[in-house]
Amino acid sequence: MHYKYPNNFYFLKSFKKNNIDKLDNNTGVIYRNYKKNLDINEILSIKKYCTKRNIKFFLSNNFKTAINLGLDGAYIPSFNRDFRHLNYMTNSSFIILGSAHNLKEIRIKEIQKVELIFISSIFKKNKNYKGIYNFRCIKKITDKKVVALGGITKLNKRKLKLVDCFGYSGISYFE
Numbered sequence: 001m002h003y004k005y006p007n008n009f010y011f012l013k014s015f016k017k018n019n020i021d022k023l024d025n026n027t028g029v030i031y032r033n034y035k036k037n038l039d040i041n042e043i044l045s046i047k048k049y050c051t052k053r054n055i056k057f058f059l060s061n062n063f064k065t066a067i068n069l070g071l072d073g074a075y076i077p078s079f080n081r082d083f084r085h086l087n088y089m090t091n092s093s094f095i096i097l098g099s100a101h102n103l104k105e106i107r108i109k110e111i112q113k114v115e116l117i118f119i120s121s122i123f124k125k126n127k128n129y130k131g132i133y134n135f136r137c138i139k140k141i142t143d144k145k146v147v148a149l150g151g152i153t154k155l156n157k158r159k160l161k162l163v164d165c166f167g168y169s170g171i172s173y174f175e
Contacts, residue, residue, distance in 0.1 A: 005095065005116060006056050007167035009147060015046050025054040030075045030097070030169075032060040040069070047071060058097060063088060073097060076112055078105050083112060099149065101128045106142050117142060118169055121150025123159075135163050 006028035012019070013033060020029060029050055031043060043059065047069060050057040058073045059066040063085035066074040073095030074085070085096075098114035100106040109117050121128045122135045128150070130138065139146045145166040152160070152170045160168055 004093070005145065005166070009058075009097075009118075009167065009169035011060075011169065011171045012046070013171075015042055015049075017049060020046075020049060020053060020055065023053070023055055028056040028058060028072070030058045030060055032075070032077075034061060038062060038065060040065075043069060043071075056095070058095070067094070075099075076109070076114060078109075081108050086113065097147075103138070103141060106138070110142065110144065114144065116147055116166065117144045118147045118149040120148075122148045122152070122163070123156050124151025126150070132159065132162055135165075139163065139165065 006026050008027040009030055010019070010023060010027055011030050011032050023029070029046065031046055047057050056072040058075045059071050060075040061077055061080055063074045067088055067090060072093070074097070076085070076096065076098040078099045078101055096112070096114045097116045097118065098109040098112060099118035099120060100109050101120060106117060119130065119135060119138055122130055122132065135148065148160055148163065148165045148168045149170065152168050157168070
């Protein structure tokens with residue numbers, strides 16, 4: 001079955017085959033490494049492994065590299081408010097993802113033409129904590145597909161049905 005968007009997303013900081021082996025093919029991998037110098041060989045290794053496993057692979061905060069390496073898409077974090085990526089030519093299967101924490105950031109992501117918006121944090125009590133009620137309210141202000149981010153565990157995963165989100169994402173849930 002071919003689908004455009006994965007429902008679940010795993011944020012990867014370094015390449016570990018055993019973590020990717022646990023994923024099903026409805027889970028996308030977002031490589032989130034904010035070092036100054038990207039290790040292109042590591043990115044290509046992850047891409048090759050994800051392609052072999054039929055898993056979509058996205059690069060965070062480096063749109064041009066994602067296009068040049070032929071990745072499935074790019075992830076634009078909430079702190080990135082740049083619009084230069086709109087000048088690049090992409091193929092129709094290239095997916096743009098983005099995260100937001102409030103109304104202003106959601107509007108910026110809409111202008112950046114993201115297809116899926118990650119809203120955080122639904123369960124993890126940090127500075128961006130929303131909770132179920134606030135998450136539902138924020139979700140209503142956009143027509144984009146919304147992915148829950150932050151503090152998702154096997155115990156509270158069932159609560160995601162209450163917010164009617166497109167999918168969920170995280171780090172520890174998949175490890």
